[in-house]
Amino acid sequence: MRNTMLLTLLLAVQSIIYGQNSLSGKITDQDTQEPVLGANIYFPALERGTMTDFDGNFNISDLPSGNFKMVVSSIGYASYTQDVVLPSQNITITLNSSAIEMEEVIVSTPFHQLQSDNVMKVERESVSELSKNGAVNLSEGITQIAGVENLTTGLGIGKPVIRGLSSNRVLVYTQGVRLENQQYGDEHGLGISSKGIASVEVIKGPASLLYGSDAIGGVLYLNPERYAPENSTKASLESDYFTNTLGYQTSLMASTAGERLKIIARGSYAAHSDYETGDGERVTNTRFNEKDIKAGIGLQNSVYKGDLRYNFNNSEIGIPEELGVQSTDKDPLLPYQNIDNHILSLDNKFYLNNSSIDLKVGYQFNDRQEFEDHHHHEDHEGEEHEEHEGEEHEEDVHGNEDHEGDEPALEMHLETLNYNLKYNFPKFDNLDVIAGVQGMWQSNENFGEEILIPDATTTDFGLFATAHYHLPRIDFQGGIRYDNRSIETESYIAEDGDILDEVDRQFNSFNGALGAKLDITDNLTTRLNLASGFRAPNLSELTSNGSHNGANRYEIGNPDLDNEQNFQIDLAVEWRNQHFEAFVNGFSNNVNDYIFISPSGEIIDDENVFRYQQDDAKLYGGEIGIHLHPHPLDWLHLESSFETVTGKLDNDDYLPLIPANSLTNTFRVEFDKGKLLSGSYSFITLKNVFDQENPGSFETRTGGYSLVNLGAGTELRTNSALFELRLSVNNLFDKDYFAHLSRLKNDSISNIGRNIMLSANIHI
Template identity: 65%
Template sequence: MKSKILIVLLLAVTPFIYAQYQFSGTITNAETGEPVVSATIYLPQLEKGTLTDFNGNFSISNISEGTYKLVISSVGYSSFSREIQLPSEGVIIVIQPSAIEMEEVIVSTPFHQLQSENVMKVDRENVSELNRKGAITLADGISQMPGVESITTGIGIGKPVIRGLSSNRVLVYTQGVRLENQQYGDEHGLGISSKGIGSVEVIKGPASLLYGSDAIGGVLYLNPERYAQANTTNAEVDGSYFSNTLGYQASAMAKTSGDNLKFLARGSYAAHSDYETGDGTKVTNTRFNETDFKGGFGYQDSRYKADLRYNFNRANIGIPEEIGIQNTEKEPLLPYQEIDNHIVSLDNRLYLPNSSLDLNIGYQFNNRKEFEEEHAHEHEEEHEDHEDHEHEEEHEEHEEGHEEAHPALEMHLESLNYNLKYNLPKTGNFETILGVQGMHQTNSNFGEEILIPDAEMVDFGVFGTAHFHLENWDFQGGLRYDNRTINSESYGHEGEESFIAAVDRSFNSINGAIGAKYQYQSKFIVRLNLASGFRAPNLAELTSNGSHHGANRYEVGNANLDNEQNLQVDLSLEWRNEHFEAFANAFHNSVNDYIFLNPSGEFIEDDLVFNYTQGDATLYGGEIGFHIHPHPLDWLHLESSFETVTGKLNNGGYLPLIPANSITNTFRVEFESDQQLSNKYAFVRLKNVFDQNTVSTFETRTGGYGLLGAGLGGELEFGASSSVEINISGNNLLNKDYISHLSRLKPDGISNIGRNILVSLLWNI
């Protein structure tokens, strides 16, 4: 049935034939009058762009008549934005040189503007920059952004934390659809490879107006890498080596584009051994491997655009329990997870006169298997014991278990998403968007153990949002209504300890947001936003009744839980000139009926029992920082940022898993390019994490620590179309033995990763 619905929706959107025009011109330096080479010319509404040639010239074809926003960006220049009327040819645009980092168009907000034009503050980072800083995984990389951390189980499992909120309170979007991969579990990681992701955008605060339930804490928006420019073909091969885990990652990509058709394909593989702490101990079974494939097929003419994307990700991740075997193998031991995730998305856009209609459809299939020792050895043959080879036999036993293992837990999660938006014709200074979103989801069990029962969930939401622009002021607001129904089957027999009753619940919520931005010249920006959000209880919170082996606890759900409902106020201040930038962000987040796990003091099957309960909570804090790049030393950069968050229950006590306060200082230099080596850089970074003494009743305090990192790199040019990027970086260079407050291995006294050196090469063809 789902397949038929998908086919009907795909066939319903067909291209229309309109007159087509060409937009061309020249980009020059405002100070010297020289042409600007390789500047990016982009029309956000059409999602079309190109690069200037050696003479600063550009041309974009197949554009229909109308008014469009034009965005021009180039390294070393201020980003340029203005509206243009097409058809138009031979325009000359001058842009100002600047040491300030160039801006990009923000995709996660509804009107696709530059960050300086947005009413809502959004942080954006290129994944390539995160990798340069030594990120092992995507979850590790995003924790380098202010206000964003990660709850970790070793290095292979990481869950994003935005201003103290995580799990189902942070919504992850990839390929334009919400990521659904049983994310309720503490030991369920992000499940997305950084390879093939172009950039990351973070909305820090409730975004239920745009995304519905689960965006109560914010949104992590992953933009896929872009297709090649029109009539070009590109390819790249890259590899990375990680010294701490003796790990490696390899990836190959090819993409080509014509006037209308585009194609992209990328394959990646990564494998890591157990990581080593600062005192030289290998943390047993933190090893993992990951296979990833991403593909894309696009079509665009003057009135219709389609982008079909597919991502397959398979991860085999060990679940650490205690320090044991010390070796460098990369195949996970028991217990371990095997996770297959398929994501198919189709983004359709129909361009109407001065308006557009967007239809995004997504289908996901998540197959999560967990293997445990008792199940793996059910059919094993007995072997003779040899005390002299005890450790070798233990390793062989695990390997044989892999061959004959049957999953103790196997869950299939299928999700069908749709998102229909109508961008109304612009009226004066008003822009308006109306939308309908929804999801149909089923969970099915096939293993011997049941964590959550078979269930069906249906989401439906309708919203409207508008933007009003004046010379110095911008206003944005909107309203949304959502409904979520959850129906689950019963499991077991009533009266048994493991019995799970059937659930039939419906959750409704109306939410709104309003914000204002004031800009004085181009130097000072003030943003004030007020937004409400909601989160319906997830299936685990409503129905759990069993041992959660990955989390080492017995969880008991509560079928009577209510919506979480929050109200957050954000204040953002920014100041920038040619040589100095500073920002200060503050927030206050009130959450009614906050759902959390509370230990009962009882034990079942040697696991401590945790019950899901609710209580009102408050979170507050913010980020502050600056960036200095003094003239005439524009190659020198000094950056500093401080972040803090406090989370408390209103009836007393602190919330669990709240990040400790931290300050990060980075000294960075960028050298001038020569004939063979370009984009040269070097940096030194010191992150100081303070003591975390404000902890929940079942947590212990965590001591502070400092981590030193550094890196350098550059790009070797080989002709006009080939180059090799070389990057070397190191984290925890002093090999500090420390424990993060957000590490799930902390209760066992297991330290985080020690010194790690990353060496990477990327060959652009």
């Protein structure tokens, strides 16, 4: 590793001999020939950009030599791409007006294309747009993306589910590195604050070619917010209030940038009480609070770009067990989790002559503590006695202040070092090629009195190559990859007294992907992708032996588990013009040696025992949607989407944790310009969730329900500031319902009732 980094630095020094370049040009409207003010000019591979002035002119300096894709975008116009060979002469570009939302560059795929140019279908949404719909946190917000759901234990614990696959089958990337925070556990949340995240990209289906193990079901890629534009300073204050949880969150950001050096910092805090169901009962210990700090330093010139990012997140999350004390307090009761997560990443780009080297390194430290109450099963006699004891119970037993000196029952330290080294070969005609190595070193240590998984060391290493070939009407993309994962554990004494032996396992796999995008007409596009993926069993599946409070069960691992290996066919068809869009996405996903957990009929410590098993499985389904914005009513939008997924084992038993089919319809109006206010919008959404009649072997069916959500917002611009005001109402009619992917459903605890969010943001 050290030799590789030294070689990279030597190559970077050699690249200084290549000249520094600048690019100037003008952006105009094709119909009127008038200059376009505020158009974005962006080089994805360089992560450099600027904006046009009042006359439509732009200039970018300090650019390296080579062939780079340039993207031009502006609200009200179709995004435009062009290959530019630097050094280049002054260029002029005309943009076509369009009512279709402005496209953005997809970062999670290797060639940084616009979605319309991408071979792989990737869903992208800005966090700003997701937050308009009143989501309490990021894991709830991403459920607005078709094919994505949320596996929850209350509001504070949520995990992404992509087309029926979750937990370690969905890989999360943040700051350009894979997130490692003991995410295997069903009762472990996402652990990322939405504040300081600019956008979310979702790859549905196996992405092992790009990311290795754990991307068998898809990737959730979180893009951090950008620095201030060159030679400028910006700041913002964001605040939200939620009526249901009496919760609030506030966030303060500041960023400044010169020609080469950029700095950004953000601090956020959120706190929520127990949520209230549609029946008016508060769900005891669903309260949580979160502190989050994000910071970054960027440096760039014509031969090098570096981006150093740091994120600290502290979360205190209650683990709900039953309906009990009715309280609006925000300090979690016992049992609860206290989690510290540190993420430090450095993204290096070295620009050579017509090629480049990317080196990403990341270090993470996760301290997960769980505090338990050995008295929370006390019985109470009579309703009045129960209420009295509950108040006393909360004050004297559950209060955090009374337990500050207590040691955590469970404490695990997880250290992770990631690296990703890629070489972008010189562009040859219409062919782009990337090759690289990825790896991870990870250690898990126990410090609490309880041990659920042993001390262990995990080592990953992968080699891959991928290529993209572009023709006027068709694009091809494919690649191959080899991965090896080593897991070594120490022996330990489990909760039931058994001595569990060491585990020393090696897992390896070859995988590949091949896809094509065909523009049948100017309006009709189809994408076909074939991909294989793999997932090595995680530590919990191999070695766990203990109680999982959030899951309400005793889990026992299986040290003889093999790789999961899958193959997916994905077909997407899209039709769009300026005023109507439609899409159909279908997939079939065959998973060999699918790992699942099932009750064994045993009882340990008054809890049902679940053991891990394997069998072949198949998932299939897809998404269908339309978006109508008719001319001349371009401000009016009608959107509808339907999503379905079915999962079965080889013996025809249905898989657990498969979301129910759903249909979402949205009526939205937008007004970008006004004499005083701009960016005004309002919407109303009806989400119909159908009966889940195909539960897994230890699940129960879930009845369907309908939820009505609405919202409105506007912007007030002055010469020096932008003020945003937003209002959203989720579950308008206070419906009492059970979501199939709620773990509290088994305890007959409903989901959240009506929730009103008020937001006020200031940007300067």
